[in-house]
Amino acid sequence: MMITPFLFLPFLLLPVAVSQLFRDVFIDCGANVKSTINGLEWLADNDYISAGTSKNITTQGLVPILATVRTFPLQNNVFKKFCYEIPVDRTRKYLVRTTYYYGGVNGNVNPPVFDQIVDGTLWSVVNTTDDYVRGDSSYYEGVFMPTGKNLSVCLAANTYTDSDPFISALEVVILWDQLYNSTDFKAYSLSLVARHSFGYDGSVIGYPDDQFYRYWAPFGEDAFPQSSLPNLAVSGIWNLPPPKVFQTRLARSRPEPLTLFWPPGPVASDNYSIALYFADDQTAAGSSRTIDVTINGVAYYNNLRVIPAGVVVFANPWPLSGITNLTLAPSPGSTVGPLINAGEVFRMLPTGGKTLPRDVIAMINLHKSFQNPPADWHGDPCLPTGYSWTGITCSEGPRIRIVTLNLTSIGLSGSISPSISRMTALNSILLGNNSLTGTIPDLSSLKGLEILHLENNRLGGMIPPSLGDLRNLRELFLQNNNLTGQVPSNLAQKPGLTLRYTPGNPFLHP
Numbered sequence: 322m323m324i325t326p327f328l329f330l331p332f333l334l335l336p337v338a339v340s341q342l343f344r345d346v347f348i349d350c351g352a353n354v355k356s357t358i359n360g361l362e363w364l365a366d367n368d369y370i371s372a373g374t375s376k377n378i379t380t381q382g383l384v385p386i387l388a389t390v391r392t393f394p395l396q397n398n399v400f401k402k403f404c405y406e407i408p409v410d411r412t413r414k415y416l417v418r419t420t421y422y423y424g425g426v427n428g429n430v431n432p433p434v435f436d437q438i439v440d441g442t443l444w445s446v447v448n449t450t451d452d453y454v455r456g457d458s459s460y461y462e463g464v465f466m467p468t469g470k471n472l473s474v475c476l477a478a479n480t481y482t483d484s485d486p487f488i489s490a491l492e493v494v495i496l497w498d499q500l501y502n503s504t505d506f507k508a509y510s511l512s513l514v515a516r517h518s519f520g521y522d523g524s525v526i527g528y529p530d531d532q533f534y535r536y537w538a539p540f541g542e543d544a545f546p547q548s549s550l551p552n553l554a555v556s557g558i559w560n561l562p563p564p565k566v567f568q569t570r571l572a573r574s575r576p577e578p579l580t581l582f583w584p585p586g587p588v589a590s591d592n593y594s595i596a597l598y599f600a601d602d603q604t605a606a607g608s609s610r611t612i613d614v615t616i617n618g619v620a621y622y623n624n625l626r627v628i629p630a631g632v633v634v635f636a637n638p639w640p641l642s643g644i645t646n647l648t649l650a651p652s653p654g655s656t657v658g659p660l661i662n663a664g665e666v667f668r669m670l671p672t673g674g675k676t677l678p679r680d681v682i683a684m685i686n687l688h689k690s691f692q693n694p695p696a697d698w699h700g701d702p703c704l705p706t707g708y709s710w711t712g713i714t715c716s717e718g719p720r721i722r723i724v725t726l727n728l729t730s731i732g733l734s735g736s737i738s739p740s741i742s743r744m745t746a747l748n749s750i751l752l753g754n755n756s757l758t759g760t761i762p763d764l765s766s767l768k769g770l771e772i773l774h775l776e777n778n779r780l781g782g783m784i785p786p787s788l789g790d791l792r793n794l795r796e797l798f799l800q801n802n803n804l805t806g807q808v809p810s811n812l813a814q815k816p817g818l819t820l821r822y823t824p825g826n827p828f829l830h831p
Contacts, residue, residue: 441704573658592638
């Protein structure tokens with residue numbers, strides 16, 4: 322498949338007004354109080370998550386946001402996700418960054434390996450071992466479009482996890498509509514692979530140089546670096562890289578190729594979004610700097626004219642696999658060598674979709690009506706596949722529905738929300754052996770319901786006669802509750818129905 326890269330010259334970019342209801346959120350995971358660090362307000366995390374345990378890291382000399390973590394229990398929780406819920410504007414896209422520093426918090430020598438998830442999309446495996454051995458923290462960054470009124474950022478143990486998953490910090494930043502707008506965020510999310518300032522040898526460039534809090538790491542400071550004039554008039558470049566990345570560059574003084582192995586290290590075989598940034602302030606009068614760009618020997622962009630105001634070349638999707646060879650060669654007729662200032666590479670993640678909203682709303686209301694629901698009842702109920710909430714089974718295909726609800730013997734209390742009737746794909750409801758109170762809601766809309774087990778609870782009131790109108794109902798267990806009144810005749814005489822309402826229910830009459 323041939324992919325044609327695009328060239329963007331500078332143009333006027335105006336910020337889009339952001340609703341005052343939403344703001345950038347910086348969460349110091351495990352912290353009990355908010356703090357201000359380098360001018361940014363970091364919030365305690367207890368308003369965004371109810372599961373897990375706050376712990377302190379005893380390593381000396383850490384930056385404050387690495388001094389605490391929140392951990393999540395591994396035992397009996399493989400493929401169960403624990404989620405931060407951040408209120409968002411579902412029409413905007415967001416930069417999400419997670420930061421991890423283990424600090425030996427679980428007692429093991431090495432940190433655990435686990436998964437991170439955003440809404441219904443499996444983002445990546447979190448493996449911080451190499452960074453931790455070097456004494457460094459690790460961060461992961463992506464760009465996501467929310468699927469609902471909250472953005473869920475979740476951790477989940479997988480089969481390789483050997484101790485409790487943990488997290489040190491979480492950042493959720495609103496991006497202007499213009500940024501990364503070549504990607505269809507209804508179909509894809511972006512997971513950062515590399516973002517570098519070429520020829521730069523200082524510390525990571527971030528806020529306030531980058532108004533969107535992105536990190537630009539140094540790269541190639543030993544390979545043909547040159548400095549640009551500090552007053553280089555770069556403005557309005559698509560994606561708005563910070564001006565500081567144009568103060569250094571990798572370049573050849575003579576018209577000969579410049580070859581880089583970038584991004585550093587091998588990449589998985591997949592489609593990627595690539596953006597390369599260029600600006601030229603040192604071309605003498607009468608000379609020109611034009612570049613042919615190739616990636617792994619495939620033409621990426623030819624006859625790129627580099628100008629002082631800056632230009633970006635981008636393409637997505639672009640297939641990569643293994644080690645990547647980026648070559649910048651002078652185009653025919655170019656009198657000076659090639660240069661490059663900065664670059665970004667993202668892996669393109671197919672979005673995981675979402676559970677049908679009516680089912681999500683019903684489950685949220687059930688969560689509220691149960692006094693002690695399962696700890697993993699946050700995020701998308703069904704997605705990603707394999708990470709559904711405790712007690713639910715979901716359908717497959719383009720419309721993801723909840724088809725069974727099995728919370729037998731898990732110590733539930735509270736009541737059954739009437740919203741359960743919105744989950745019209747349910748064929749089984751198993752809530753027996755708990756401590757539920759209240760009445761049995763009207764379930765007449767659940768036309769496909771086959772099994773309803775409510776035995777051994779504390780339910781009261783009358784048995785809804787509408788249960789007898791459910792044509793597919795074949796098991797109804799109601800024994801050992803506090804039900805009253807008469808057993809509806811359309812239930813007592815329903816052919817093919819196994820009905821149990823005794824023992825218990827002393828005030829219920831046949």
